Amino acid sequence: MPPTNAGPTGGTVYGRGSSNSGGSGSSSGTVYGSSATARTEGTAPGADPAGAPRERPAEESRSTAGNSVIMAAGSLVSRLIGFVRNMLIGMTLGKAIGDPYTSAQFLPMQVYEMLLGGVLSSVLIPLLVRRSKADPDGGELFTQRLLTLAVVALGAATALVTVAAPVITAVQSSSRAPAGYQDLVTSLSYLMLPIIFFTGLSALIGAVLNVRGHFAAPMWAPILNNLVVIATCGAFILFFGTADGLTPEEMTPGRIALIGGGTLLGMVVQAAGLVPALRKVGFTWGWRWNPRALGLGEVGGLAGWMLVYVGVNQISVFLVARVLSGIGGDGKASLLAYNNVFLLTMMAHGIIGVSVMTALLPKMSAAAAEGRYADVSADLSRGIRLTTTALAPICVVYGVLGVPISVTLFQGGALSYDQAFATGGVLAVAAFTVIPLSVSYLCTYAFYALQGNRTVALINVPVVALRIVGYLIVAEALGQSLTAAGMTGANAVSYLVSALISLTVLRRRIGRLNLGSVAAALLKVLAAAAVATAAGLLVVKVLPGGDTPERPAAALQVVIGGGVVMLAYLGAALLLKVREVHQVIGMVRRKIGR
Template sequence: MSGGLYRSAHAASDGDPGPSDGAILISVDGSAPTAAGDEALPPEDVPPTGGGTEGGSTAGNSAIMAAGSLVSRIIGFVRNMLIGMTLGAGIGDAYTSAQFLPGQIYELLLGGILSSVLIPLLVRRRKADPDGGLLFTQRLLTFAVVTLGVATALVVTAAPVITAIQSGDGTTPAYRDLVTAFAWLILPIIFFTGLSAMISAVLNVRGHFAAPMWAPILNNLVVIATCGVFIVVFGTTKGLRPEDMTPGRIALIAGGTLLGMVAQALGLLPALRKVGFAWKWRWAPRSLGLGEVGRLAGWMLCYVGANQLAVFVVVRVLNSASGKNNASVLAFNNVYLLTMMAHGIIGVSVMTALLPKMSAAAAEGRYADVSADLSRGIRLTVTALAPIAVAYGVLGVPIAVTLFQGGAFTYEDAFATGTVLVVAAFAVIPLSVSYLCTYAFYSLQGNKTVALINVPVVLLRIAGYVVLAEVLSKSMAAAGMTAANAVSYLLSAIISLAVLRRRIGRLNLASVAGALLKVLLAAVVAGAAGLLVLHLLPGGDTPGRLTAALQVVVAGGTIMVVYLVTAALLRVREINQVVGMVRRKLGR
């Protein structure tokens, strides 16, 4: 399910929130948790160690994963564009709302626990057991299949109740019925998402990284093909109301979405055979040490649960704004994807490079080095993301029109999406900085601290959702929810930096502030240049698709060039490192 919202960092890969968007990587040292609240380092985005002979070199694995991530992001974005063009905003809102449900429930059942608790246990058993952890892994997979199967059956049975609560009071009965109809076929994704994640974990622990990174592409291709078949058979849903959606239309688009995740899970099975893992049915839950797992997972459940509550609230609020060319669930999700794409390309690259160094320094008590790495990471991240944030702020409407307009997704829908993207420009940098601070806590084995910071911040975010939903008009609801996100990310970063300063000492914030002022000045100059060029180009404030694409290319290129030149003149030292980092990322 590409493009879910607020998927916890523990279950995402490369910063992408959707359950099917990448592999789950193991921690650098594979160390086991020691006590509740002090879990092992998180596995996502950590350079692979090659846990087995199949793993190959770290550089080779990183190249495979970077290539898979880039291709998956591009194809996943095409998938979401086609969903919008096929279903339009109104029907697309109902589809997207139903699509969030399996991601939310998967996260509560397995997502954060898998990467922060179960994978370290798999690594430990692989090292300690005479059979390389084969028996333990077979038992764990058997237990997971049964648990996921039962949970999925219960959730599907309760689909009408769940969708009625999430749809909100402001929606029509026909809209709620459509969300429920989609959910009947989409909710079984929970089982196959969990199965795919567990198989990916087994492969990663055995040093195989290629299949988990490339399997989501198969998922996206199936959904893209489904959209193509839908258009050929039924045409687009432009102008259709929820009550006009026939069972055949619902079955095709929702069934194709489910089939995509089934294909992803089945596509991983040959890789299991390749690493020599034989999956036999072994039901022995008492041998798994579930009491230990439960103790270790407690804080992670708090972390994940708070995030999923936020998803529930924002979807409920935005469902009530669906229709009448308002930016709602589908538009909000598309903008969030753009935000996470910037974070994934830049922020995660910085985190991937710094986390092993910070972890090693923290283990040896070299907190000054942790502080230096963190401050360097913040400078690099902000320097790299600033021109992207400027582009989103200046070119929000042209970007949205270029990417999303077409088919059932009207110009008015795309224009409303662009307004949300302008607001999201202010969330890009706080998001990545807050994640970077979170990773600093991980290097210090401070998952408990992360949860204690995250829970109140998310509660404040939810309060922001509720207040802004009451204050703003429905046409501005998605922009308001995005603004609440930006404020919560900034608050999380500020609190995290204050706690980190008490934990590891000085953070060199004076040098960081000096660098950030230079970056801010370069961004202001670049933004002014972009606005000037935009004013001179055809299309004005309401560009058509061709003129919007021209504005994105010319004004966007101007923003990038002016930013780089200004930053160089201001002697922003990180600019050369940023250019090299992006070139390496794209080159791989």
């Protein structure tokens, strides 16, 4: 689905995010809503008033690098296990049941983003950082009060949304969907909408840990969630067999209770798994009900703009679910295939982009609060170069090996070869979405550091409008077999437009962005990616299986072809002297050396 959180791109960073976690922010002890905020929301200066970027201490740089590696490792392991989970969901449920299950799974994340997702990243984390530095107790009392209010609000909202499940599913389900489709989505939603509460709880705990310098647990906790859902799929197969051949109307209450309840249990376990880490950082979660002491008037202004942003974004998400839920027939990529490709896209973005962003946001927040806009610019340009350099070979792998990857990961059980093959076509298109998505995210985090929530919301309105127009054109102009791929392409265009608009606005806000050095680095990366693409296509052509590989041949193409792409890219990038390649290699070596 289109990302649903933070930034003009949308997207779940939880951690989103599936469950991919937010980030951390840092700042000086500047009071929230101070004059620094007013400056960043007003007409931007042409240059950094503080002068040239200050030199970063070596210890600070090493700490950021170490945190990035920890988060990337946790995200990588979590997402790899997540793919085992999604493989098993597809094999267990197939397309006929997998589509309504995926639709029901969308709902809690959509509502969560409306309630807290964007607000958490853009408002609450920077606020927690400021209070941790400004308050004598390190912000502990304020954090306790904030968590108390958030838990009550999340609980009440979850209860109301769960009661309204039939109305929500009616909006999201297409009139062309198979018989019993909407009823099954509603039945599953009653069990899965409480995920909203535990997702919010998990994200809030993760924010508290990030602000206190603990990054590992929020990145590793989703593994518990994935393991529970994997066990749920195993239990489903053990008791009922796969859902191959079943229609939505044939799903019994026992089957619904097992797959829906197991999905909910996964998020419960994820949230519970974070609690011990709170003790480790010395935070005591006490019940402190005093909403007035939080000063929510100032928070409300920024949060209001974030809700505008998220609300607009959810229109596109509902449209995706509605259009793709009406696609029937074998060999046509529908909601399940689209979601699997989205998860592959977010895997690349989460491992690289989110890790870089989460490590950079504290520095950008501190620099913005002190008016050091040149430092914000330097961090942003460095993040773009590093992220693009690291993501380029992954994009090549997705584009060249889309079908082999999809057949290897998703074929089997109740999911046919034709469905897996159709997923591969969508993945090939998604190769063009990953870098624009991550770059626009980086720009959004720069706005968050500048407390530019209004700007984020206003940029997002035309971006989402463009995305929706793209969806509608695709739905009318393309056949059902190409709709999912076309909608993925529309996402890529909207992410690119978002990044270009954001960079233009940021340049007006904070001055020079060093885009010349960024462009020079991107040209080298593009050349290295072209070499890797040619090498990958050549190797796949001579390997068994050709364009329609069965699973063993597909796995061979992924292993050998993927290895050739990575080596060719690395060799070309080193020859072209792409500096960021050396930075990534050095960062990993330092971590291994420790």
